[in-house]
Amino acid sequence: MKISISNFKLFLGILLFTINCSADTENHILISQLKKLSLEELVKIETFNFKANLPARKIQKLTETPTALFVITQDDIRRAGITSLPEALRMVPGMQVARINSSKWAITTRGLNGLFTSKLLVMIDGRSVYTILRSEVNWDTQDLLLEDIERIEVIRGPGASLWGSNAVNGMINIITKSSKDTQKNLITTTIGKGEENVIIGLRHGGKINDTSHYRVYGKFYEHDNFVNAQGINQQDNWQMKRAGFRIDQDIARDNNLTVQGDVYKGFTKQNLLSFQTGEFFSDIVDINGFNILGRWQTNNMILQTYYDQTNRQETLLGDKRGTFDIDFQHSWKPNANQGLIWGLGYRYVHDDIDDSFAITYIPKKRQDNLFSVFAEGELKLQNFKLTLGSKIEHNDYSGLEIQPTARILWNKQQHSFWGAVSRAIRSPTRTDKDVQYFLSGNAMSNILHNVNYENSAIPENQANTMIIQGNIDYKAETVLAYELGYRFNITNKFLLDATIFYNDYDELQIFQPVQIISPSTIILKGMNKMYGETYGLEVTASWQANNNWKLISTYNYLNIELHLDPDVILVPPLDDFFSEIQEDYSPHHQANIRSLLSLSNNLELDTTLYYVGSIFNEYVSSYNRFDIRLGWNPKQWQFSFGVRNVFDKQQPEFNNSISDNYILANEARRAFYIQMKYLF
Amino acid sequence: MFFKKINLVLIVFIIMYNQSYAEVQEYQVKAVFLYNFANFIKWPKNTFSNPDTPFSICILGDDPFQQEIDITIRNEKIEQRPVVIQRLNNLIKINICQILFISQSETNYLKDILNTLQKYPILTVSDIDTFVIAGGMIQFFVQNRRVGFYIAPDVLKTINLEISANLLRVAKIFRQ
Numbered sequence: 001m002k003i004s005i006s007n008f009k010l011f012l013g014i015l016l017f018t019i020n021c022s023a024d025t026e027n028h029i030l031i032s033q034l035k036k037l038s039l040e041e042l043v044k045i046e047t048f049n050f051k052a053n054l055p056a057r058k059i060q061k062l063t064e065t066p067t068a069l070f071v072i073t074q075d076d077i078r079r080a081g082i083t084s085l086p087e088a089l090r091m092v093p094g095m096q097v098a099r100i101n102s103s104k105w106a107i108t109t110r111g112l113n114g115l116f117t118s119k120l121l122v123m124i125d126g127r128s129v130y131t132i133l134r135s136e137v138n139w140d141t142q143d144l145l146l147e148d149i150e151r152i153e154v155i156r157g158p159g160a161s162l163w164g165s166n167a168v169n170g171m172i173n174i175i176t177k178s179s180k181d182t183q184k185n186l187i188t189t190t191i192g193k194g195e196e197n198v199i200i201g202l203r204h205g206g207k208i209n210d211t212s213h214y215r216v217y218g219k220f221y222e223h224d225n226f227v228n229a230q231g232i233n234q235q236d237n238w239q240m241k242r243a244g245f246r247i248d249q250d251i252a253r254d255n256n257l258t259v260q261g262d263v264y265k266g267f268t269k270q271n272l273l274s275f276q277t278g279e280f281f282s283d284i285v286d287i288n289g290f291n292i293l294g295r296w297q298t299n300n301m302i303l304q305t306y307y308d309q310t311n312r313q314e315t316l317l318g319d320k321r322g323t324f325d326i327d328f329q330h331s332w333k334p335n336a337n338q339g340l341i342w343g344l345g346y347r348y349v350h351d352d353i354d355d356s357f358a359i360t361y362i363p364k365k366r367q368d369n370l371f372s373v374f375a376e377g378e379l380k381l382q383n384f385k386l387t388l389g390s391k392i393e394h395n396d397y398s399g400l401e402i403q404p405t406a407r408i409l410w411n412k413q414q415h416s417f418w419g420a421v422s423r424a425i426r427s428p429t430r431t432d433k434d435v436q437y438f439l440s441g442n443a444m445s446n447i448l449h450n451v452n453y454e455n456s457a458i459p460e461n462q463a464n465t466m467i468i469q470g471n472i473d474y475k476a477e478t479v480l481a482y483e484l485g486y487r488f489n490i491t492n493k494f495l496l497d498a499t500i501f502y503n504d505y506d507e508l509q510i511f512q513p514v515q516i517i518s519p520s521t522i523i524l525k526g527m528n529k530m531y532g533e534t535y536g537l538e539v540t541a542s543w544q545a546n547n548n549w550k551l552i553s554t555y556n557y558l559n560i561e562l563h564l565d566p567d568v569i570l571v572p573p574l575d576d577f578f579s580e581i582q583e584d585y586s587p588h589h590q591a592n593i594r595s596l597l598s599l600s601n602n603l604e605l606d607t608t609l610y611y612v613g614s615i616f617n618e619y620v621s622s623y624n625r626f627d628i629r630l631g632w633n634p635k636q637w638q639f640s641f642g643v644r645n646v647f648d649k650q651q652p653e654f655n656n657s658i659s660d661n662y663i664l665a666n667e668a669r670r671a672f673y674i675q676m677k678y679l680f
Numbered sequence: 681m682f683f684k685k686i687n688l689v690l691i692v693f694i695i696m697y698n699q700s701y702a703e704v705q706e707y708q709v710k711a712v713f714l715y716n717f718a719n720f721i722k723w724p725k726n727t728f729s730n731p732d733t734p735f736s737i738c739i740l741g742d743d744p745f746q747q748e749i750d751i752t753i754r755n756e757k758i759e760q761r762p763v764v765i766q767r768l769n770n771l772i773k774i775n776i777c778q779i780l781f782i783s784q785s786e787t788n789y790l791k792d793i794l795n796t797l798q799k800y801p802i803l804t805v806s807d808i809d810t811f812v813i814a815g816g817m818i819q820f821f822v823q824n825r826r827v828g829f830y831i832a833p834d835v836l837k838t839i840n841l842e843i844s845a846n847l848l849r850v851a852k853i854f855r856q
Contacts, residue, residue, distance in 0.1 A: 028754075030704065030708065031711070031712060031748065031751050031752050034709065034712045035712055035752065037712075039716065039846060039847065039849075039850045042709065042716070043828050043850050044826060045709055045826065045827070210787075253785045
């Protein structure tokens, strides 16, 4: 059989015609519907702004996104009565937010939670705040004037093909408003009991000339004490002072320059385990740091660079860390159905660790380089969109890493289905490689006691001295993630978003005894000797019942199964200390429902009910948390009064997993607050 | 039985939301408004030079509407005339326009543009945020993701454009 060229051309012509048609027809229907509306109806139409940059490194609509995306808006934060960044994440479907004490949170999505969560990448305006010391996010230092936030984009699942390692289970980018949109001056004051004590924020916005705007802000934050299980006040109150600025210049249309920076200083308190005596003692952590970022953005190019310095001094460990990062991306769109985005990145990290007898790092100073390159192509064919991409990076801890993704999206009017397969890694940290912990027998027996380790055959005060070592050969932890999603969206009036996932992990970290020096001293070493699967479901439904009432509800199910490699030998009482026990650091079920009700006279009544299932290995039983807020917004003023955790006087959320048990966990309290804002 | 119920629920849903607008973009609403203004404003009788002259909606500067505005006016008539979209880079052919949308790309030249336009019977519309203050007629704004507009009736009066009361009712009135 022979296919003539003219036939082929005809076929191609028809194909192109149908492709062009489908998008055009959809718009046509939409616009003809809009034209039928009266003027009164038209001014009430809510335009679509559910868009995000995180899934594709370019602004994209929700229905075009083959990713489990959730966006928290400025309005969501305000109406949930939230006054800190980590607490805002509670409203995200599938996000586990658990407080360890008043300044420490265990936050992740899709499981494997802990103080050193390790698999959640967090950025503020594109600046990574994930610390490679112990693979944690220090949530106590991540703050800004919450009124300056435009939106928080949250992705569940890997995002490593664009953003690099550690975006394994999820990714967060907090995006602040352009200074053009914060030209008003603001005074905000919050007074509370139980959570925040006092928050004072000031912002001044202004114009340098017709094309340049700026803002400066200052903020003081003081947090109350939490309590222990008996309801007695624990000394873990903390304080943070910060100031910052942002300048935006419009060089031309789609050609902007941004310079921004922050400086902060404060302290937190914690009850820390003495690795010698095994007793807990009160420790004050001094924190300070600064960052400065510049970004030049045109319609097809972004060049961004920043320097970030943090300094945390605890009794047992001090860490001073500087990060220089430069990132370039370029997009190329030959026609409406094809697109390519690519980029290059370089990061330099230098640190200076002030260690102790209990925690030793060799070497004490280190300089590390990270080189990366990525490319992602997009192809549209009728209602299908195919995305293929990968990041290739080289880091000084695990060498060359390739993190590809393949995604497909099918979208027709209100429905879209998507599927994805991705690989991501959690790169080894400074601690994974270079640390040595020295725990006395007393400390060990107290740890055993604290975690109610009942199977322990070893009587108290006779536990072994333990030396825990990093491993210079430690490899990256990997995941192969499979995701399927469905979205149903009508006019922003009703949105249904559901995702199922299956994560296949390998090379997970455990600590295995390698040497028994004497009957009373054991050496443990970090090794990549665990694998596992997690799977789950995440659903969000949002319904704009009428102009004044909106309901948003989420639910998620999660199951984790971990397995040790067959050659792992464990010694009692360490049988499952650092291993499969992590299966039960996350609840199987979580849900929440938010109701946002606008009443007459500028009044708002907002309520949220959170349900968190039991966390077996954390000895936390399931709980409900109910928050209520009453707001009144007369002209330039905004008043809020609210109560968090209405039902319970106090609530444990996380008792510390055994592997990061050296901080005493406290319980969150019922909190009251009054907030006043004045815009002028 | 179970599936029948689901079907029923689905049908009810589809009926409930039959009048739905998927994801409405800001500039789609603005495009529809731009076209709608023509139906709520009356131009002086001598505006059109001859009976066949089409009704022209002009866009000055970078076009933020793209094809949305073309889809909006397709097969439509205003005052029994076919509607055309003219994309302009300067004011040389300005006399053919009945409505002129001034893009944000022209912010820096706004004063000169409005000065030049003063004597023409042209409805000026823009989403530049100082537009009505600078002497423009209709200025779009976006509040809580909804598109609204200011209207400066005194400026329309100077060139004898008549505004329908229905349009004024939904607008925010701006007076110098």
